[in-house]
Structure formats: structure tokens, C-alpha cells
Amino acid sequence: MNVTKNQIDDLNATIKIQLDKDDYATRVSDALKDYQKKAVIDGFRKGKTPFGIIKKMYGKAVLIEEINKLIGESLSNYIQENDLNILGEPLPSETEQKELNLDEESFEFVYDIALSPAMNVKLSKREKVPYYIIKVDDEMIDKQIESICKSNGELTPVDTIEGSEYVKGELIELGEDGKPKEGGIHVEDASLSVEHMKDEEQVKVFTGKQAGNEVIFNPSKAYPNKTDYAALLQISKEEAEHVTSDFCFIISEIKRYVEAEVNQALFDKVYGEGNVKSVEEFRARVKEDLAKQFKAHSEYRLTVDARDKMLKKNEDVVLPEAFLKRWMLATNKELTQEAVDKDFDSYRDEFKWQLIKGDMIKENNIKVEDEDMKVVGREVAAAQLQQYGLYGLSDEQLDGFAVRLLENEKQRASLYDRALENKIFSVIKEGVKLEEQEISMEDFGKLFEK
Template identity: 45%
Template sequence: MEITLNKTDDLNGVINVNVTPDDYQEKVDKVLKDYRKKANIPGFRPGKVPMGYVKKMYGKAILVDEINKMLSESLVDYLKKEELNILGEPLPSQDSESIDFDNQKEFDFKFDVAFAPEFEVKLSKREKLNYYVLKPDEKLIDDTINNYAYQNGENVQVDEITEKEETLKGDIVQLDADNNPLEDGIKKENGLMSLQVMKDEDIKKQFEGKKVGDAVDFDLKKAYPNDTEIASLLEISKEDAAKVEGNFRITINEINKFTPAEVNQELYDKIYGEGTVTSDEQFREKIVEEIKENFKYQSEYKFMLDAKEKLIKKLDLDLPDEFLKRWLDATNKELTKEQIEEEYDKFKEDMQWQLIVDKIYKDNDFKVEESEVMDYAKESTRQQFMQYGLSYIPDEQLENYAKEIASKPEERRKILDKLAENKAVEFIKESVKVEEKEVSLDEFNNFFK
């Protein structure tokens, strides 16, 4: 098999593959013999089918299959051996001549390929990038303190409903049309009901000023239009909850009011450990540190976006656009040609950025250690759990989840790509002049609109 490359310009080329019977005949004959042994054809005993008949039935299909396998393997080996930095994958050439597998013995195949552009990444302290840091205002600090107070608050029993946000425990019974307990109706002893999530304001007003021992008749379906809430309140199925209608009566056994924790030394100690914070001033300073740290990810992400924009504009890498559009069309069947045209500029920017990241990574001999992969997988897992309100995950459990993620080839590739990008961005940060700028939360959020 002879493989040659003809570069048509700096970014495009054609790979020519010449295939002769010496390349494929032995493999084709071997497969035909296997078919003959296994073929179950009426009129012939197993293994006794004439070879001529087998060739007539299966010969062309086997020939095409074997040549396609050879082409795929040979192209991969050739690209590795020649160390060609191609974009996408080889595509059958648009000007290839038709192949006649019935009559030809020797075949010529052509594949279009696209090459990554040659370039250097040169940076200096004369170039500037901003690094945005959140400057918490008084409102954000106060909101964070209030959140801590609520997180550490507790329900306290009170004698009277005053705020219409209390939770009640009481005996609930279904009523008939005359507002008398319905015989064989739904009953729930000591049911737990929240006024805060009640939807109807007029019904809420009925509870204002009520005390333990008082009874209130109300339309349950109007108060809680959600069947799931009714099913939970009455401990019945969702199907039965959907059929509920008319009034219910609750006789109040207990009234609980949620009370945020007081902002004092007890709260400081509970959050940061005993004696770490001893004054309101220290507490606010600690809150500011936390807010800034929590926004560090957004700061890094914004810096990456700005670095990406700056280097793409600075280097202005030329890409083989027509080839890449063909490649996108061939490998993304869910995209139409119109969609590819519409989204191509964004794809091109991402491709340029990936080439820049790869160049920085290789030129500086960066390496991603296995410990970095595991640390990243752990942090990703921790963030996912936090989204569901689970702030504490045992280290052993976190380790197991991280190992499972890192063992999946696709997930591992994503982690390696992200860590490579992080190293490239860190290199950019060290190579240019970085000016730190404080911005408000609104300004920060506007960056991502």
C-alpha cells in the first residue's frame, strides 16, 4: 500500500492511498474461507458450499469491508508516523473518481485533510488584562449575615398566629356541604401545615390571631392548589389528592414560628469555631473574605474569557473554513447546513482558542498529574452535591465518586482538557500585566449578560 501527501496550501492537503491485490487479497480470501465453513445455504452441506458460489454471494461485500478497514487503520498509522497536526478527520475527497469494485483490482483513494496553522504565542508585560474582584457592598454583606442567621435559626412554639408565615400542627377533618365532619371522610391527626406556602391570601387572613385550640374551616384545594402538597399534608395518594374538594377543618394543636438566630458570639462560634471571631467588625470582615473567595471562580472565568478574546484577536489564526464546515456536516448529523453557517463563527473561535491552549501547553512542557485529575473530580463532585443542598460529604464517599468519574473515558478527557486550559490561562496570567479591579455585584453580573 502506497500513501502519499500532496499539500495544496498551508492549511489543506490531499492524502492519496493506492491499494493493490497484494494488500487485500490474502485477508479477503481468509474471510471467504471462514464464510464457506459457516455458511448455511439450502442445497449444500455445511462447509461444502463451492467457493465460486460464496464469492458470488459475498465476495464484493467482503472486499469493500476489508478495504475500508485497511484504509481506516492505515490512515491513522500514517498520521501518527508523519506527526501531522491535522484538524478534524480526513474526509473522502470531493473530486475522487468513482470506484468499480466489480471490475477493478487496483484502487486509488483520495482524502482531504486540513492542517493546524503554524504560529507562536509571544506575550509580554506590555500587554494588559484586567482581573475583576468582587467588592461586596453593605447590602450583600447584610444579606449574607441574614442567611447565616436563618440557616442557624429554629422553630419556636408561640401562642398566637401573628405573621401568617407560621407552621401549624393540628387535627384535620373533611367537612360536608353543611360544614359538619363528613362521615367516612378524610381525617389526619396532628397534620403539619405551612401558612407560608399557602397560596390564597384571603384564607391566610382566616388564620390571623388564631390560638392553640381554635378551629378554622377553609377550602383546602384553594389554599393548596398543588396535589402533591395536599397528598403530603393528608398522607394520601396523589390520585386521591386530585379528587379532594370542599372545606376541611383544622383544630390547632401547636403553632411554630421560625426565628432566625441572633447575631452574637454564639453564632460566631457556631460558624467559625470558638473564639475565632469576637466582634461584629471581625464578623463582617470575615464575611467579606468569604464573599470574595466564593466569587473567585467567576473572577477566574471572566479572566479566561478576556484572555481568550485577546489572544484570538492578537494571533488571528487562519483556519481551513470550508473543510471544517464539511467536517462539521459529516460528523454532526443533527445539524443542518444552515445551522452550521449560523454557528460557525462561534465554533471557529473555540477552535482557535483550543489551538492556542494546546500550543502553550506543549511549548512549556506542562503535564497534568493524576493527583490533579482526582482533585478536580472531587471538587466537581462537591459542587454538584452543594447544588442539592448537601454541603458535607464524607471524604471516603467523595473519593469513591471522584474515582468513578475519572474512570470514564469521556469524563476523563473533559477533565484533562479543562486542566490543560487552566495551566495555559495561568501561564497567560504570569506573562502579561494583570491589573486587579474591584467591581460591584451588579457590574459582575453584567459581564455575563
């Protein structure tokens, strides 16, 4: 075997692989022998088909398969051994690849490769990147406290339905005569939400009612969503499609969701017993939590601006665009030449960004350890739990969630990528001057409209 590289220009080259019979003959023979052991062919016992027949039947297919494997290995080894930094993957040459004749014993393969240009990843404190700090104002704190009160409320028994209650009772299907329908639907432990009824007339018949009262209503009008309707009747959606009767609901229990009050009980529930002892302390902790949440927004915006900064530093770097377009079309059958040409400006930036990241990793010897992924796992877990009103959890409390994320292979890969990007952006933050700017949430949102 002979492997050579022909440099076309700074960004393009070809790799030529010349194979002789000695390079592939043993591999092909071994593969055919393996076929022989497994082959079941009429007139012969399994594994006893003569080798000549196996070769005649499968010889060319096996030859192609083994040569393809050998070519793939040879390309990969050559690229690694010669430390070639390539873009995309090698593609069969459109101009130099000769038509193969499988009856010959020697073969020549020519592949086009694209070489990565050197990127400018040097950083200086003379370079400035904006860092936006979102101002936490009283209105934000008030809204957050309102949200906390809503998420920490509870169902409380009440005497009378006013329109937002949850009601339990007995549900009985009625016939056209207004009496219980023989063989009709009968749910002894039914429960419904008056608040979620979609028909005002149905809400009115419940309003003012108390436990022990009977209500005649039409649940198919009250709950046009068939999933909710079927759940109330405790039947399938398909069955619910055909039920339009009136029902009698005998009320046994009425509860109303009451938001939590801003008091010591709420402080203890949200932040742990005794950690917050006054409204002022509570507002301060809420403000601190909001600042932490907004810091994640600030950090994300920094990644946008830092990426733009690095791309700007490398705007004059030329890529092997003709090859990249070919490679994109070859590896994504859903793409068209028209789509690639139309959107290549954004593709170009993404290719450059990947090269910048790669050079930064090498230049700064960036590595991701398990603890780095665990830190990101904590951040992901904290963000998810805050959606359910859980704030102020310690690293020790979050570790359990982070460990479970790391046990999932897909999640682990995602955490690795995020941890790697975090380290890359940390290098950028350390290498440039961050210009801190306080900004309102409204103006911060406008940054993404540009």
C-alpha cells in the first residue's frame, strides 16, 4: 500500500491510496471463509459449501466491502499520523478518481480533503466585550413573590362555590326525562374544577351551591376538551365522543385553592426553617435568587457577544467553501444546493466558530473533568426545580439530581458539551476586558431583536 498527499493550495489537498493484491487478499480470503462457515446453500450442509462456489457467489461483494474498510482505516491512520487538521470528512475526488475495474488486482483511490486554516485565538485586555447586569427592581420582586405565593398555596375547604373551586361528589347520567338513565354513567367519586369550565352557563349553575346540593349540568359543554371530559366521566375519549347527556352532580365537598400568605410559614417552607425571619429578609432573598437567575441570562448574552467578538477577529480567514458545500450535500440528503448557497453565511460562521473552539482548546489545554460536568448538572437541576417553586437548595441537595443526569448517556454528553463551552468562555472572559453595564430587563430583551 502506498499513501501520498498532494497539496493543491493552503486549504485543499488530495490523498491518494494505491492498493496491491497483497494489501487486501488475506482480508478477503478470511471474510470468504467466514461466509463459508455460515452459508446455507441448497445441496450442501451448513458450512460445507466448497470455497470456489462461495467465492463465485460472494467474491466481488466481499472484495468491495473489505477494500472499503481498508480505505477507511488507511485514511484515518494517515490523517492522524500526519496530524492533519481537516474540515469535514474526505470525499472521493470528482476529478482524479478513476473508474474501478474489479477484475484488476491493483486499485487507486483519490480523496479530496479540506485543511483547517489557522484561527486567531490570541486575547488581549485591550479587547472589550460587554457584560450586561440585569437590574432587579421592586416590581420584579413583587411579581416573583406573587408567583411563590401561588405555587405554595393549598386547597382549603369552603362552604360555597364562587367560580374557582374544586368540587367532589357523585355524578349521575340523566335520561331525556331528567331522571337517572338506566345503565348510564355513574361515578361515585367524581371531581371537577369549576374554574376550568369553558361554558359560562355551566359555571352559573354551580355558583352559590353548597355541599349536599344537586346540580343539573351538561359536562360536554362545560369541558369541550375530550381528554378532560373523558377523565371526568372516567371513560375513554372514544366513548366520550358519543355522550352528550345532562348529568346530576351531588356535591359532597368544596375546596378552593388559596394562595400562601407572606408570613413565617412561607419563609420556612421556601428557604428552610429559621433561615428567613422577616418580610425584609424574604424580599432580600427573593432579590438574590432573581439576580442568580438573571446572571444566567447575562452569561448567555456574554457567550453571544464573545462569539461575535471572536468571529470578528477572524472575519478575513478564508475557508475551503467549495469543498464544505460538497461535504454538506454529501452528508445531509435533505439539503439542496439552493438551500446551502442561500444559508452559507450562517454555516460559514458556525464552521469558523468550531475551528476557533478547537484552537482555543489546544492553545489553552482545556480539559473537562467529571466535577466540571457535575457543576453544570447542578445548574440544570436548580433551574428545573425553580420552575416548581423550589429555591435556595444547597450544592449537597442538588448533587443527587446532578448525579442522576450524569448517569444518562445522552444527558452526560450534553453536560460535557456545556462544560466544555463554559471553559472556553471562561478563557475568553479572563483574556479580555469585560465592560459591565447595568440594564433593565426590557432593554436586555431588545438586545436579541437586533
